[in-house]
Amino acid sequence: MSDTTQFELISPERIILSCSAEMIVVPGTAGYFGVLPRHIPIISTLSAGMIDVHKHGSVVKRIFITGGLVEVTPKRCTVLTEGDISFNDNNSVNLD
Template sequence: MAETFGFELVSPEKLLLSVDAEMVTVPGDAGDMGILPGHAPVISSLRLGVIEVTKAGGGEERIFVAGGFAEMSNNKLTVLAEEAMPVADLKRDKLEAKLKDAREDLADAKEDHAKARAQAEIEKFTAMLEAAA
């Protein structure tokens, strides 16, 4: 049996996943990081992207995250995600509609904070569509 380590994915609402993993790839701000058992301690902020989990004994999970932090220590990886959802739950038609709305919000925005919020939503829904492809 392959070596494993503990992996937990937590969102503001709840614990989304708690498994023994053989490997986890996280979308770090400096690039994707592959985490294996015995990985050196590390803390990284996360960008929009997909966490790929290879579970102990086989099976994979793909979860979209919209920012957060990852910490590996004592052979356990914990991801605190600002927002997370399984890639399988991403529906193209709904995401395309939300992206269209965000683009309209950006076009209508008069104040800088409203423009920034709309631009962030555009980036998030674009990344979600890429993950769903």
């Protein structure tokens, strides 16, 4: 069994998505970066872009955000966002 990290996508009102993942790729303001299990702690601002959630060697969910913050710990990756969110299945969430 491969290592996973817990991923959460959170708005001010609720938890939008919570799942385990082998890797999460987020749109940092200095460029995209990947988060793996046991990643060093980091807090970063996020630009508008895609979040890719990887499991079983492939992308299982793609989420477009309009910006936010990410907090990474060795066991968790938490994205905080207030803008619109679109999932790869064409469902969208308006957080305004």
